[in-house]
Amino acid sequence: MNDTVNLSLPSKPEYVSVARLTASFVANKMGFDIEAIEDIKLAVGEACNNAVLHSGSKDTYNLEFRQNNETLSIEIKDFGNGFDFNNYHEPMLEDPQESGLGLFIIKALMDEVKIDTEEGLGTKIIMSKIVE
Amino acid sequence: MSLRLNTSFDDGNNSWEVELIGEVDINSKSMLKEELIQLNEKRQADFIFKCENLDYIDSTGLGVLISFYKNVKIGNKSVYFEKLKPSIFKIFSLTGLDKIFSIRQ
Numbered sequence: 001m002n003d004t005v006n007l008s009l010p011s012k013p014e015y016v017s018v019a020r021l022t023a024s025f026v027a028n029k030m031g032f033d034i035e036a037i038e039d040i041k042l043a044v045g046e047a048c049n050n051a052v053l054h055s056g057s058k059d060t061y062n063l064e065f066r067q068n069n070e071t072l073s074i075e076i077k078d079f080g081n082g083f084d085f086n087n088y089h090e091p092m093l094e095d096p097q098e099s100g101l102g103l104f105i106i107k108a109l110m111d112e113v114k115i116d117t118e119e120g121l122g123t124k125i126i127m128s129k130i131v132e
Numbered sequence: 133m134s135l136r137l138n139t140s141f142d143d144g145n146n147s148w149e150v151e152l153i154g155e156v157d158i159n160s161k162s163m164l165k166e167e168l169i170q171l172n173e174k175r176q177a178d179f180i181f182k183c184e185n186l187d188y189i190d191s192t193g194l195g196v197l198i199s200f201y202k203n204v205k206i207g208n209k210s211v212y213f214e215k216l217k218p219s220i221f222k223i224f225s226l227t228g229l230d231k232i233f234s235i236r237q
Contacts, residue, residue: 013157017155020188035218035219038219038222042223045158045190046191049158049190053158091227101194101195102192104227105190105223108226
């Protein structure tokens with residue numbers, strides 16, 4: 001199975017659930033168990049939150065779900081400002097803050113996470129998980 | 133699906149009970165935040181969040197709860213979370229919030 005699903009969503013909070021539903025559907029179809037489906041759904045939700053809240057772009061962002069045998073790869077790309085990754089700090093769990101948990105959650109839940117960001121060109125988060 | 137709240141004041145326990153039903157996410161967080169602030173202004177008391185029908189929470193929803201928790205703490209009141217689903221508990225524990233919040237089954 002090598003199906004690919006593409007979505008383009010407005011950078012607005014009310015559409016993030018569309019991405020989450022698509023993530024659940026694709027993960028379920030590939031045979032992930034319920035816990036892994038919840039993980040994938042949350043990771044996708046967090047990446048979309050990031051695009052909507054921090055990209056600075058008011059237009060759209062894109063998602064691509066690629067099924068490659070046992071691996072699900074998901075790419076979330078916005079066309080916003082990008083960010084300076086050197087300024088990103090892992091959150092301190094002893095003293096939780098109101099923001100900064102999104103990327104941390106994505107990294108904890110997915111098998112592989114790659115972030116490409118360039119100031120002025122946008123941010124691309126590529127994450128994957130393998131069916132066990 | 134979105135978020136619904138059932139709120140009531142429990143005179144016996146002198147606490148607010150807030151039942152979270154559905155999803156606390158980027159889309160519902162503002163509504164939750166406003167509602168909680170209003171309740172706390174109406175009457176400062178402990179807050180008990182009933183979570184058996186909470187299906188989803190993301191970092192923006194956790195952010196609202198963290199900042200509300202800090203507010204409630206200023207008045208020396210407590211915040212409790214009850215009956216978290218396993219998928220929700222996993223996120224609380226992943227982010228260290230199980231050590232900050234009082235969680236009971």
